[in-house]
Amino acid sequence: MHTVPAPARLIFVCTLLASAAAGCGGSGPSGPRPVAVTAIRIAPRPVAITQEYPGQLEASNTVEIRPRVGGVLEQQEAVEGQRVHNGQILFVIDRQPYQAALAQAQATLAQAQAAKAQAERDLERARPLSQLDALSQRELDAAIAAGAATTAQVQAAQAAVKTAELNLDYTIVRAPIDGVMSRALIRIGGLVTAYSTLLTTVYKTDPMYVNFSISEQRLLELQHELGRPPDQRNPSKRQFRIFLTDGSELESPAALNFVDAAVDLRTDTLPVRLAVQNPKQLLRAGQYVKVSVDSPVQQDAIVIPQRAVQELQDKRFVWTVDGDGKAAPRDVVLGARVAEDTIVLKGLAAGDVVVVDGTQKLRPGVLVNTESKPAADKKGP
Secondary structure: OOOOOHHHHHHHHHHHHHHHOOOOOOEEOOEEOOEEEEEEEOOOEEEEEEEEEEEEEEEEEEEEEOOOOOEEEEEEOOOOOOEEOOOOEEEEEOOHHHHHHHHHHHHHHHHHHHHHHHHHHHHHHHHHHHHOOOOOHHHHHHHHHHHHHHHHHHHHHHHHHHHHHHHHHHOEEEOOOOEEEOOOOOOOOOEEOOOOOOOEEEEEEEEEEEEEEEEHHHHHHHHHHHOOOOOOOOOOOOOEEEEOOOOOEOOOOEEEEEEOOOOEOOOOEEEEEEEEOOOOOOOOOOOEEEEEEEEEEEEEEOEEEHHHOEEEOOEEEEEEEOOOOEEEEEEOEEEEEEOOEEEEEEOOOOOOEEEEEOHHHOOOOOEEEEEEOHHHHOOOO
């Protein structure tokens, strides 16, 4: 007689048991076995929505420093990366050629003034002689013209002296604003060209600007909120909060400074700018930050964990449990994210039971054994 080995007998017995249990479907003699899941019962609660946007810092004023006269750079008085004040000397260009030009212009002015004085004396002598007919009218007209010509020469010489004085003053390059001086691009001994060579850049870093983009709808909400009186229960609450790359929040408050006149058609957003004080010089132009925009508390919001949401193509749905304890998918429209949760705008109502964990086992109409999740009873802020 053929004897079945012990392992084979074990497999055979398991196969018979599986067949008796309606094979692999998890059904027993009493019917389908419920699927164990974790679920929550929807209870509306107040929620504060916070939206975050990437932003970039910009100096409130940026001035390129270019010389007004050319020459050899002789001195650098300011230190790179340090604060400078309006009128402070930054660079000095070789002054000797311009001092010589001023001296020459002053000498030309002196000659013109001497010629004018002589012409005035000649005219004073000519007038009485003309009245005595001792001088012709032609000679009198020539004396008058000579006096007018010497007056014009004096005026031209005075303008030349003024120009020479300005050029000499322009050899000292000063800061036009309060700010921080960037790197010097020309070193001592370098040749600079008037109105062309870039010496350095001065950035006004207090206040600083924060540039970011926001949706048109959210901006309209913000403008309505900014027009309301401040929250007396929480007067310290700020509409805009700025976080640095290390996660720390900037202490200085930010205020809406500029909203662009047109929507960016590529992104359907509006460029927005905030102004923030920078007394400790922590912020630098070009630095990236995160802008957090708070809104008033939304009362009776329906909130579910984000992991409960399933996606299929362009639709989003959740698994719910009906009164008979069976699973059923339901389409939902989602709103803003709130930490690890998300707000449901349409599709769910108070009292609905939503499956959070174990959704991968579900099919429409499957019986479920729900385990309540305490997180469903979270209180709002």
